[in-house]
Amino acid sequence: MKLQDRVAIITGGASGIGRGIAHAMAKEGAKVVIVDVNNEGGLATEKELNEIGQGKFIKADITNQAELKRIVDETVQAFGTVHILVNNAHVSKQVMLTETTPEDLALSFNTSFYPTFHLMQHCYPYLKENKGSVINFASGAGLSGMPTQGAYGAAKEAIRGLSRVAANEWGVDGINVNLISPIANSPGVQKWSEYFPAEYEAMINGIPLKRMGDCEQDIGRVAVFLASDDASYMTGQTLMVDGGSIMLR
Structure with missing residues (x-):
């Protein structure tokens, strides 16, 4: 139980990678707060987490700065503190x-x-008290300059810069x-594969390990590692959990 009794906040936790991380952390003993605008998915995931351990769903619009402080306040009210912050949520258009x-x-x-930045600020006192962990999300779209991903890649690279400053x-x-x-084989990727099967197959063929990552077993387990004592001497790093698609030098 690598995360026994630690409290985690995970944005975008109702589905996909966020849900996978929530399950992986709950199975390691964490008390998991998932944040999402999807009420139905959030309540369903909350129920799943409470069958594993302890979970709480907070419905919130993270584009509203006032909501971000409420998320932290409700987490502390429910579980006493914050040890782990996972900034996973992101919405973007491909043009x-x-x-x-x-x-x-x-x-x-x-x-x-902006939610990543402000949640880090709001959680800082608790993270300092607990010598906690922040897990943010980068993307190969920003690292490789993927066409149609200008807005998405720019935001992801901004998050990488912010994360390195915070690490220092x-x-x-x-x-x-x-x-x-x-x-990862998230619901969004699954839907995309239905509309663009040839492109999906080409993407799989371009992955050295020849498969999509599983949201819980592949991405979630790495998040557990980063939030655990096993990674206490790692900071400011970008971990490519992408089957070898991008090999940093």
């Missing part, structure tokens, strides 16, 4: 750069970079800040 609008940029940054500033407090860059 070419010449067609990207200010609204497209705002959507990407308002659902990812908060290291003295015993807080580690790392990133996961995943490829």
Whole structure:
């Protein structure tokens, strides 16, 4: 039980990678708070987590800064503190750069970079007290410059920069800040594969391990590692959990 009695906040936890991480952490003894706008999915995941251990769903719009403080306050009210912050949520549109609008940029940054930044600020006192962990999310779209992913890649790279600064500033407090860059068989990817089977097959063939990652077993287990004492001497790092698609040098 690597995370016994530790309290984790996971944004975008109602489905996909967020849900996978929530399950993986709950199975290691964490008390897991999932945050999402999807009420039905959030309540269903909360029920699943409570069958494993302890879970709580907070319905919130993370584009609203006032909601971010409420998330932390309700977590502390329910479980006493915060040990782990997982900033997973992100919404973005896929369009070419010449067609990207200010609204497209705002959507990407308002659902990812700004909530990540402000939740880190709100959680800082508790993370400092507990020598806790922050897990943020990068993407191969930003690292490789994937076409149609200008707004998404820009926000992800901004999060990487923010994470490295936090790793340097908060290291003295015993807080580690790392990133996961995943490829996973999320519901969104599954739906995309139905509409674009040839592109999906090409993507699988481009992965050295020749398969999509599992949200819980592949991505969730790495998140457990980063939040555990096993990773206490790691900070400021981007872990490519993508089957070898991008090999950092």
